[in-house]
Amino acid sequence: MRAVGLAALSTALRGDGGQGAACGGWPYPSLVQVAFDLDGTPLLLLSTLADHTKNIARDPRVGLLFDGTAGLAEPLSGPRLSVLGRAERSDEPRHRARFLARHPGAALYAGFGDFGIYAVSVKRAHLVAGFGRVAWLDRADLLLPGVPAALAGAEAAILSHMNADHADALRLYATVLAKRRPEGAEDWIMTGIDPDGCDLRRSGEMARVDFDHSVENPEDARVTLAGLARQARRSAPGVADGESDSNDRDG
Structure with missing residues (x-):
C-alpha cells in the first residue's frame, strides 16, 4: 500500500x-x-x-x-x-x-x-x-497502533539532512535496494520516513525501501539508514570488498 x-x-x-x-x-x-x-x-x-x-x-x-x-x-x-x-x-x-x-x-x-x-x-x-x-x-x-511522536517530530529534519548531504546514499537505496533503473538526469530525494521504511521520488517515479524492524525515533532512523547505505554499497555492482566501510559512516 x-x-x-x-x-x-x-x-x-x-x-x-x-x-x-x-x-x-x-x-x-x-x-x-x-x-x-x-x-x-x-x-x-x-x-x-x-x-x-x-x-x-x-x-x-x-x-x-x-x-x-x-x-x-x-x-x-x-x-x-x-x-x-x-x-x-x-x-x-x-x-x-x-x-x-x-x-x-x-x-x-x-x-x-x-x-x-x-x-x-x-x-x-x-x-x-x-x-x-x-x-x-x-x-x-x-495499520500501526499509533504515530510515533519522536519520529514524526524529526521527520522534516531527517528529510532535509538526507536530501542535502546524502544524495549518493539515496541513489543506492533506489537503484540497488528498490531495483529502480539507474538512468535519469535528476537525483532521487527522500519524501517520507515512517516506522516501516522510507519513500523516495525522482521526477514522477517513486520507490519504497522497507526497514527490517520498526523504527520509532530519530536515532534509530539514523542508524538504520546508515546500515542500509552500507548494505547497498556492498551489493552495488563493481564495489570492491571493504570499500563500503570508508563511505557514509554517519548515515
Whole structure:
C-alpha cells in the first residue's frame, strides 16, 4: 500500500439532483493521488468541486484499490489491496506536509480554497496476494497502533539532512535496494520516513525501501539508514570488498 502513489477511489454516487442523480447510490470510481500518515492511514487531497468529494460529504464510506501488479506478465498473479473506510476532512498539518512531500506537483493547487486533505479511517481491507492467496484484514492488521511522536517530530529534519548531504546514499537505496533503473538526469530525494521504511521520488517515479524492524525515533532512523547505505554499497555492482566501510559512516 505504501509503495504506490495512485489509487482507485470508490464512493456512493449522490442522488440529490446532480448529473448522476439517475444513478444515485451506485458505486462511482475515480483515480486519486494518495499519501500516508506514519501509521499507514491513507491521505487524499480532494476538491469540493469534484463529484467524489460531493459523494463523501453525503456518505463518507469509501473504498480504495491499491494495485501492486505493475510490470507483471500475468497481472492477476500479483498483489492488490481493497481498503474500506471513512474519509474525513483533516486539518492536521502533518497530513498536508506528508502529502505535498510525496506529490510536490500538487502544491500548484493545494492552496486553492476548494481543496483539502482527507484522512481515511480504515475499517477493514481485502488482500489478494495472487491466485488462491486471499484474506480479509482488520484495521489492526493493516495499520500501526499509533504515530510515533519522536519520529514524526524529526521527520522534516531527517528529510532535509538526507536530501542535502546524502544524495549518493539515496541513489543506492533506489537503484540497488528498490531495483529502480539507474538512468535519469535528476537525483532521487527522500519524501517520507515512517516506522516501516522510507519513500523516495525522482521526477514522477517513486520507490519504497522497507526497514527490517520498526523504527520509532530519530536515532534509530539514523542508524538504520546508515546500515542500509552500507548494505547497498556492498551489493552495488563493481564495489570492491571493504570499500563500503570508508563511505557514509554517519548515515
